[in-house]
Amino acid sequence: MRVIVAVLISLMVVIYMVVRPTFFTSQKQQVEISVNALELEKHVKHISENLSPRSYQNSDNLSDTVNYIQGQMKLHTTDVEIQNYVVNQVEYKNVIARFGPITDDLIVVGAHYDVMGEYPGADDNASGVAGLFELARLLSQSDLNKSIELVAYTLEEPPFFASTDMGSYIHAESVKSRNVLLMISLEMIGYFTDKKASQDYPLSVMKLFYPSKGNYISVVDQVFSNAASQLKQSLNNYTDLPAYSINAPTAVQGIDFSDHRNYWQFGFPAVMVTDTSFYRNKYYHTAEDTFEKLDYEAMAKVVFGVYKHVVSL
Numbered sequence: 001m002r003v004i005v006a007v008l009i010s011l012m013v014v015i016y017m018v019v020r021p022t023f024f025t026s027q028k029q030q031v032e033i034s035v036n037a038l039e040l041e042k043h044v045k046h047i048s049e050n051l052s053p054r055s056y057q058n059s060d061n062l063s064d065t066v067n068y069i070q071g072q073m074k075l076h077t078t079d080v081e082i083q084n085y086v087v088n089q090v091e092y093k094n095v096i097a098r099f100g101p102i103t104d105d106l107i108v109v110g111a112h113y114d115v116m117g118e119y120p121g122a123d124d125n126a127s128g129v130a131g132l133f134e135l136a137r138l139l140s141q142s143d144l145n146k147s148i149e150l151v152a153y154t155l156e157e158p159p160f161f162a163s164t165d166m167g168s169y170i171h172a173e174s175v176k177s178r179n180v181l182l183m184i185s186l187e188m189i190g191y192f193t194d195k196k197a198s199q200d201y202p203l204s205v206m207k208l209f210y211p212s213k214g215n216y217i218s219v220v221d222q223v224f225s226n227a228a229s230q231l232k233q234s235l236n237n238y239t240d241l242p243a244y245s246i247n248a249p250t251a252v253q254g255i256d257f258s259d260h261r262n263y264w265q266f267g268f269p270a271v272m273v274t275d276t277s278f279y280r281n282k283y284y285h286t287a288e289d290t291f292e293k294l295d296y297e298a299m300a301k302v303v304f305g306v307y308k309h310v311v312s313l
């Protein structure tokens, strides 16, 4: 009996650590969503249709994408920097847009703009890049007391994934002496569906604690961190799009599958905001990852929640 009780209690502790349920949800505020869903759609369409493919082998398209991102960011800040580096004799570029005063404290929101293979990459990850543009617009209209960098990364995808040639590794290393309060990776934020049993999970036991419909946004974090549950709170407080968080070791497939992983390497708090990628979007890394499949109203809510969280830090 004692053994059973001990096992049950340990199980409950583990579930709590992973799911971090919100017991006291604060009142949903009826806020006017000031993120423009039509703008998000316009950018995702342009990037995925006119600037594709964007793999590491498509230098011209990568360079055109950098110009487009730079142009969009310059509408909202004068401080835009191109971070160049060379891999196998080819130059690759991150785009960094800065907001707020110069402080040692720094908040980073990033999204990769390259694509795996010859695909349009609408959800993966034109969606995240479009999110950066709307964040830039909102931040330029806000009173900020800390440095914020919005970074569009190159070389997130294979064959460079998990190497120090990832654009996000180059950026994380360049800010390693700063006090990075939080890095948020926008990694596929556009695919939502109300279909039954549309949501898969890395472990089937997770179906007991998370929704079976892919109609929510998730925030992914390491085991011992409050960063994801705090961002989840902001998303749930400021939008009516359900947000869930997961704190899990990287042994669980997908936990470190984006640019946040490189900020963890330098000891910084970092989370991934995602529609859960291939656990939901079956068009992931195919020619079918196209702009008309995405839900821009839901995306706008994700971006608004991230914005409210960033300015609250």
Ligand SMILES: [Zn+2]
Pocket (backbone or CB within 6 Å): 112, 124, 125, 156, 187, 188, 258
């Ligand atoms: Zn991606």
